[in-house]
Amino acid sequence: MPIEVFVSEKELKIADSAVKVAQELIKKGYQEKQVVQKVKKIIKKINIPFSAKDAYIAARIRLKAKEKFGILAERLFxxxxxxxxxxPSIVAEYRADRIKCGVADVSCGAGMQLAFFGFKGFSEGVEIDKKRAFLAAMNVQSLNSNATVYWGDAFEFKTSMEIVFSDPARPESEEVRTLSSLKPNPLKLIERFSKKQFVFELPPQMPPERVNIEGEKEYTSLSFRLNRLALYTGELGSCDVSAVSLPSxxxxxxDDEKLKLRKGRVGDTIAEVDRTVTHSGxxxxxxxxxxxxxxIIHSDGRRTLLSVRNVVESAFLxxxxxxxxxxxxxxxxxxLKKEGAGKATIRFQIxxxxYWELRKKLEKDLKGEKKFHIFKIGDLFVGCLPHSGTNFVQ
Ligand SMILES: C[S@@+](CC[C@H](N)C(=O)[O-])C[C@H]1O[C@@H](n2cnc3c(N)ncnc32)[C@H](O)[C@@H]1O
Structure with missing residues (x-):
């Protein structure tokens, strides 16, 4: 039976100051061994599975975690x-906003998604790895989130929460992503918690037709990149397939009415389509x-390009x-030389x-300022600049 993980305020404070000291030492150029030695004196006063080496690792991660967690990074373990x-916090916040209430997160890892669920209402998390269950407890506490963490196996967990969420562990690489290699296995979780509603994070590489669980398949794009696939069962879903672009x-x-797109030729304006949209059909x-x-002027599975006559602002284009x-x-x-280019980014498969051989060839003798993008449509090379009338964010 999973057991509740408890971290006292004092232990959290000591662990945090150990990580902060380690961060300072790393910034000053100290090596791992020296940092661990110095931090040992601080950390020995606590009774949780968080060693001086763990503080060193947490410190190194905090130094790079801003990109994923913004200002929260400085408080995380x-x-x-x-x-x-x-x-990432942008995704975790969106997911929690969409579900709107507390949940049981039965594979909570270091607890980031769990912490955001806890901001919406009391939530519970279970994690099978002891050290990580403690990290989750430290994170939810450090972020003042209303969540309790348990250490143990999802399949032995009992919960009164209505919604079960799982972002399962997956093999680092697999030729074809399947549900059966996920841990805990979503199909078995449905059997185990048969009366609940579910939200699963599945491998986004899976196209909608390969997800054989009934519910809304929501593909998430993060900054124009396919990032996640969430499956919402029962009343939590609102359609068959959807795509959402974050942060917008x-x-x-x-359910949005379709408009048939025919094949065509290059015109004055090109729109590059976020792969999240094409992948989700x-x-x-x-x-x-x-x-x-x-x-449609080009489509190769990785990149789809349209020739457009009207520019309609969209985060997907x-x-x-x-x-x-x-x-x-x-x-x-x-x-490129004639047009005053300074750079030429290659936007076709090579x-x-x-890549660099070709790029050097293209950029040789360029002295201008303009940053061009080079697409290849059939045998034609197309030199483009970001459209001036739109919020083009690279
Ligand atoms: C992808 S991580 C979760 C990350 C988390 N959503 C976050 O935002 O930090 C998946 C976690 O599931 C845990 N796990 C795998 N099988 C489990 C099981 N049977 N019970 C509980 N946790 C399990 C793994 O140890 C791993 O930490």
Missing amino acids: FDESGYRYST RERVTS LLENLAGKLGLEAE RYYEVIFTANSISECAKE SPNK
């Missing part, structure tokens, strides 16, 4: 794997929702103005070892 698989929270769903729904007058087209790389290089 992680081990390497807990940090790597932790939910713009949504498109399979919602491109025509997005076109319908936005009233987009567009044609990045617009470019077409400045020139060229039939060869040398012609492209000439055009093997990584050829």
